[in-house]
Amino acid sequence: MSGELLRVDSVTKRFDQVEALSNLSVELAPGTVGLVGPNGSGKTTLLRLLMGLIPPSSGRLSVLGLDPQLEPLRVRERVGYMPEHDCLMPDLSAVGFVSFMGRLSGLSREVAISRAHDVLEFVGLREERYRKIREYSVGMRQRVKLAQAIVHDPPLCFLDEPTSGLDPEGREEMLRLIGVLAKLGGHSFVLSTHLLPDTEGLVDQVLLLNAGRPLAAGPVSELLSQRSTETVVRVKGDPTAFAAALTAGGVAVRFDGSDLKVQLPDGNTRRLFEAAYSTHTQVRYLGPSVRTVEDLFLSMIGGGSQGSGP
Amino acid sequence: MSISAPRYVQSTVARVGRPWRILAIVEREVVRRATWGPLFAVALTWLIVVLETVVNVYFATVTGGSIGAAFETPYNSVIWVLFLLIVTATVGAGSLADDIGSRSITLYLSRPLRISDYLTAKASAIGTWLLIAGVAPGCVAAAITAALGYVSASAALAAVAGCFAVGLPTAIFFTGVALALSSLTRRSLYAGVGIFGTVLALGVSVGVVAGITGNNDLLYADIATDVQSIGAAAFGLPSPYPTDPVASTVVLALTGCVLALLAWWRLGRIEVVGE
Numbered sequence: 010m011s012g013e014l015l016r017v018d019s020v021t022k023r024f025d026q027v028e029a030l031s032n033l034s035v036e037l038a039p040g041t042v043g044l045v046g047p048n049g050s051g052k053t054t055l056l057r058l059l060m061g062l063i064p065p066s067s068g069r070l071s072v073l074g075l076d077p078q079l080e081p082l083r084v085r086e087r088v089g090y091m092p093e094h095d096c097l098m099p100d101l102s103a104v105g106f107v108s109f110m111g112r113l114s115g116l117s118r119e120v121a122i123s124r125a126h127d128v129l130e131f132v133g134l135r136e137e138r139y140r141k142i143r144e145y146s147v148g149m150r151q152r153v154k155l156a157q158a159i160v161h162d163p164p165l166c167f168l169d170e171p172t173s174g175l176d177p178e179g180r181e182e183m184l185r186l187i188g189v190l191a192k193l194g195g196h197s198f199v200l201s202t203h204l205l206p207d208t209e210g211l212v213d214q215v216l217l218l219n220a221g222r223p224l225a226a227g228p229v230s231e232l233l234s235q236r237s238t239e240t241v242v243r244v245k246g247d248p249t250a251f252a253a254a255l256t257a258g259g260v261a262v263r264f265d266g267s268d269l270k271v272q273l274p275d276g277n278t279r280r281l282f283e284a285a286y287s288t289h290t291q292v293r294y295l296g297p298s299v300r301t302v303e304d305l306f307l308s309m310i311g312g313g314s315q316g317s318g319p
Numbered sequence: 320m321s322i323s324a325p326r327y328v329q330s331t332v333a334r335v336g337r338p339w340r341i342l343a344i345v346e347r348e349v350v351r352r353a354t355w356g357p358l359f360a361v362a363l364t365w366l367i368v369v370l371e372t373v374v375n376v377y378f379a380t381v382t383g384g385s386i387g388a389a390f391e392t393p394y395n396s397v398i399w400v401l402f403l404l405i406v407t408a409t410v411g412a413g414s415l416a417d418d419i420g421s422r423s424i425t426l427y428l429s430r431p432l433r434i435s436d437y438l439t440a441k442a443s444a445i446g447t448w449l450l451i452a453g454v455a456p457g458c459v460a461a462a463i464t465a466a467l468g469y470v471s472a473s474a475a476l477a478a479v480a481g482c483f484a485v486g487l488p489t490a491i492f493f494t495g496v497a498l499a500l501s502s503l504t505r506r507s508l509y510a511g512v513g514i515f516g517t518v519l520a521l522g523v524s525v526g527v528v529a530g531i532t533g534n535n536d537l538l539y540a541d542i543a544t545d546v547q548s549i550g551a552a553a554f555g556l557p558s559p560y561p562t563d564p565v566a567s568t569v570v571l572a573l574t575g576c577v578l579a580l581l582a583w584w585r586l587g588r589i590e591v592v593g594e
């Protein structure tokens with residue numbers, strides 16, 4: 010797939026006094042996009058704008074080269090949407106529901122039924138597809154939601170918190186399915202999530218939002234290669250005292266599990282060993298930090314838990 | 320859980336137009352509402368209208384009475400209106416409220432459908448039920464009387480036209496009431512009680528106020544009086560009712576349309592996609 014996937018030009022969206030999105034501008038190419046930010050950061054508002062469900066207060070948007078305000082139906086024909094919350098039709102079987110959704114997207118009855126069987130098999134619900142949705146577990150419901158989003162084979166899918174409510178195994182399976190679809194080509198995904206690890210290894214572009222404002226946008230590889238100056242330190246002894254000594258010396262430190270991530274201003278490790286000597290701790294590991302989208306996000310919003318305890 | 324590697328086959332089929340998408344919702348909605356309550360109300364309406372009409376027409380032919388009056392009998396009683404009200408409350412109450420409550424409205428409106436398409440489909444489904452309950456039994460009764468040789472084919476056709484003349488504006492009115500009240504709540508029970516209570520309370524209160532004040536124009540707000548007035552005119556009988564049948568038809572149809580517009584306005588303000 011080539012060309013432009015999404016373009017957002019100076020978009021602001023206000024709800025009464027609340028500014029949900031503030032002067033957002035971003036351009037994303039086809040692929041898998043992580044729309045990342047904490048709850049209330051404007052992710053869902055952006056999805057609603059992109060589907061033409063609400064108008065922007067100012068600015069312009071483009072989805073697959075179409076303006077969602079001028080041609081909302083053409084946009085929604087080309088888009089699949091997996092909502093975050095539970096909004097399925099419990100009185101229907103999975104195959105009945107997914108084929109109904111296919112018909113609403115413009116498939117004929119016969120094609121919709123055939124596609125429903127295909128996509129339900131793909132998401133791993135082949136055996137359970139004739140059961141009523143009300144009997145399904147949370148994980149199965151999430152799979153049905155994914156199936157209805159791809160039943161009409163849209164070139165672009167918006168997945169809103171696809172791993173919400175899933176156990177670790179279900180989460181991995183869901184991310185694996187999205188990964189399989191993404192690798193097929195011909196499909197682009199916008200994965201909206203506040204669970205930053207969900208994006209690792211899956212998305213090739215990311216849009217970080219916080220409080221309605223863009224923090225960063227672009228290819229993950231480019232963003233992660235910037236500002237990669239952190240060093241991972243593992244110590245034997247009291248890491249809190251070690252971190253406090255570093256902080257007192259003007260070095261930014263944050264805890265990452267049992268590790269410390271240290272921002273050395275000049276790249277000189279001498280300060281680490283001085284802090285270790287003064288706090289009677291031993292440096293047991295020292296190495297460059299492998300940056301993740303989560304690291305990027307935390308550094309963008311101000312370093313997260315710098316200097317605080319684990 | 321699948322034990323095989325996921326396999327995905329891409330689709331390249333042509334899409335059908337909006338009318339087919341709307342039809343999909345109509346089909347689903349008509350079938351979805353076929354529960355014991357509405358089916359029982361419809362069956363009872365059929366039984367009453369068909370039996371009453373056929374028997375009355377038979378006696379009219381035997382005694383030389385008015386055939387028009389015999390066909391008009393079911394619409395001359397508040398029973399017909401009451402049963403249609405029951406059908407409206409049981410079928411229409413959950414029409415929008417269920418989708419708003421379960422948030423499945425998100426799924427409808429994130430598809431290539433406008434709110435007006437969605438509402439058209441819902442209105443068509445309610446209307447279908449109301450026509451099955453309100454118009455079809457009169458038409459079937461006319462066909463039976465013609466088949467039994469009680470009336471001529473042309474008289475039966477005139478009776479069918481009369482059934483539509485009464486049934487259509489009534490169906491439009493009740494559809495509008497159902498859509499408007501169903502759009503105001505997330506619970507179909509509240510909408511059902513609202514539909515029943517509003518129509519009954521309005522009919523009783525305007526009857527009382529019109530009786531006290533002597534202002535018969537108020538009776539246009541009473542659906543039973545409107546139906547009786549239209550019914551008499553539709554079957555070619557002199558109307559003993561204080562309301563004008565043409566005006567009653569316009570009042571019912573217009574009220575239904577205005578209430579449907581209210582539902583459309585209300586749906587436009589519902590949060591879709593997120594909370």
